[in-house]
Amino acid sequence: MAEPKTLPGANGKRHLLGRLFIWTLLLAAAVLYLGPIYVVLSTSLKDLAEIRAGALLDLPHELNFTAWREAWSSACIGVRCEGLRPYFLNSVIMSVPSVAISTLIGALSGYALSLFRFRGANIIFALMLFGCFIPFQIVILPMAQTLGFLGVANSITGLIVVHTIYGISFTTLFFRNYYVSVPQELVRAATMDGAGFFRIFWHIMLPLSVPIIVVSVIWQFTQVWNEFLFGASFTSGGSQPVTVALNNLINSTTSVKQYNVDMAAALIAAAPTLVVYIIAGRFFVRGLTAGAVKG
């Protein structure tokens, strides 16, 4: 936007003070935002003696990765002492299919709802959209029973089912709002060319949809990976996702508190979504704002 600096006659000194003020605030905020991750990271690299000495904000004396190794492969969670690794794998196995399936379903239903405005399409969309807003507490009791009935209670498969279903609301929203801005004439032209519903989708719409696919995948992945309520409610023991396992590790009262292991475990659990955020932050923000400005 137009900066006063560029206007002739603006007061140079006042301007400089203003910039100083802005930068101070911005940097202070950056320190506050980075603080926690710094503390967690540095704690994870210290040994217990150093931690007990109480120098929370100090850098570690030396880089010590034993806590990371322990958190990954030997820390005790409940009765199992295999570290976070099995739970991390659970989360991977859980998120990959549920992200893929819900994105595919969302793309197809968004496509059908936006470019083929059949009677009632808008009402159907509004009804599907409501799934984005419900507090999931409202569904966990029936869901627990239903998963039991389907024979997938306390299993990763069960979590895949749950995440896929409740992801559809969001993915449909993303794709529908994306396809609404695609001109309908494109579909008509392809129809005249002899392409049917699926061929238009495959040959024309999907190649156009790369950005929204990325947004949808990132959003779904972040949601599923970070989810806790479903994991805690529907699984126990060996089939828990990593968030639940992390919480069990942190809140275990059985052994001596190993803060460095806890922090390393927290970072391991956070790593996948952080990595995605750092390499594809632009799409992550788009997903957030698109998911935010619903409808």
Next chain:
Amino acid sequence: MATISIEHASKSFGSTKVLKDISLDVKDGEFLVLLGASGCGKSTLLNIIAGLEPMADGTIRLDGEVVNDVHPKNRDIAMVFQSYALYPNMTVERNIAFGLEMRKISKAERKATVREVASTLQIEHLLSRKPSQLSGGQRQRVAMGRALVRRPKIFLFDEPLSNLDAKLRGEMRTEIKKLHQTLKATMVYVTHDQIEAMTLADRIAIMKDGEIQQIGTPQEIYSKPANMYVAGFVGAPPMNFVEVDLVKREEQLGAILPAVLKGEPVDHFLPLPNSKHLEARENTKVILGLRPEIITDSTSTHSSAPEIECDVEFLEPTGADTLCIIRLNGHPAKARVSPLFACPPGESMRFTLDTHRACLFDPTTEQAIT
């Protein structure tokens, strides 16, 4: 052979009736233009012919065969869209070939056909580009190529030139006309540009609010408009409408034309030729429709036509002619005169009125009086 015949077609979106009982026949090899203001239902009618919109009521026949339930791809129709609707992810070549690809034509054959079409349209050098790398005119050609490549028996055009600048529009108009003459295919062309309609059409169908007002050759539409809407819609500047009294003087039926001369109101008597059918309307009001070229300077036409003299309010030079704005029955009217004879504003001038070419309309029904 490719004829289109539509009977009693109607269509609504929600509660708004977009097409009301449309009947229309297109002959084999004919170039029919659908002309009408924005929102009158032209695209909807075209989509119905293509099969892209279902009809609420009515039948549509292609070559005499009812095709209401035939899928668009099986109607052997190609369509060019207003926005061109090129597939953004495909090269020009694949855009053109896509229809053939969907019809399972072999790759080699596709390639050959695309080359041929591209050379007709002079877009061979663009074949490997994406639509986003093309200019408006080039995109338009690709859209045409996509339609041509399938060699359909019927072409539909939905305002294909409306996104081009004036010069390009003129060029493409000529090319479409040439194309029609070589292909001899049946074409239906939607536009709201009357010049396009007049230059391209074998016949024009004028639409208003989902109804066809008149179908005829460009000449018929222009000189014998069926009603005031058509008369006002076609022609630029539009036809002058003047409400006049029909009276008989010396056994001759004519119109009293109120004008202004030297600042004073003056009534001219305008004898109307072939006025037998008007006898019943003696002493009633009718609307007299005068195209600007009907009111012209006295020097340039034969002298048998009636003349009027009146004040010129101001002038609009257009180059070839000059438009004189005069006042007829209290409303401004335009007269088309040669720039050589146009009087300066404020002076009075003699005009000849070619009453043979004047139109008469009923003031209540607005239909032409025949």
Next chain:
Amino acid sequence: MSHPQQRKQQMSVLDRLQRYLPQLVVAPPFLLLVFFVYGFIAWTGIISLTNSRMLPTFDVQGIQQYVRLLAMDRWNVAFDNLLIFGSLYILFSITIGCVLAVLLDQRIRAEGALRTIYLYPMAISFIVTGTAWKWILNPSLGIESYMQKLGWESFQFDWIVNRDMAIYVVVIAAVWQASGFVMALFLSALRTVDEDIIRAAHLDGASTTRIYFGIILPSLRPVFLSAFVILAHLSIKSFDLVVALTNGGPGYSSTLPANFMYEMAFRRNQIGLGAASAMMMLATVAAIIVPYLYSELRAKRHG
């Protein structure tokens, strides 16, 4: 082209199917959501009217679970906490997010990097956030003892173990996580403000501050509204953060309704009560979302 006979045949089977494909494709996900959203809401509603304890029963008794619920101190604490937490969380997140967005909008060279820093907490799970803040704020080895060791003997920050203050710790962590998101919302809206308006205001002699407070921020009202709705919705659902940070404690002083629900449904065999509390949560969300959606959709229709 194609043989007329063959053409008719193709129509009757395949093309008729083609015509209804969009509906056929939408139907399964739609029906799934009808069952798993609306069906489950009704299902939970029914459970909330029963005496279900260990296992859900369908023996409808009436509203006594709701009567019990409203009389429970634990629930009332949770609901009061929600009001405190929700209002502070929304207020601070919007204020901080808005300020950061405006500051970042001043042609800051490092904007990209700063934006990344402010927003990364949103990519982290609440459990991780809770873990981190729990460690930082623990009184024995955390920030309190660090400050005291630095020589600030009187420094006290023991909210996390303080009955009256624990809920505010949840607010701090939650604001840390969400304010960057609000910043992103505002920043993208600021970028769409018409520059000509700002130029015109500069020519009229308005200062940058005046322009923001007088012209730009008021024009962002819809963003404030959607930020409010999203944060309100998030705060009602808040569950994991409390679990990881305070586990509802000390005692149950920092529980939120979501934690109450989980506790009743999965720990205490009070499924009927849990269902009733879930219904109360849904009602709270609906009270905010429904008017919002209604006005949004209505605006769309008129716009």
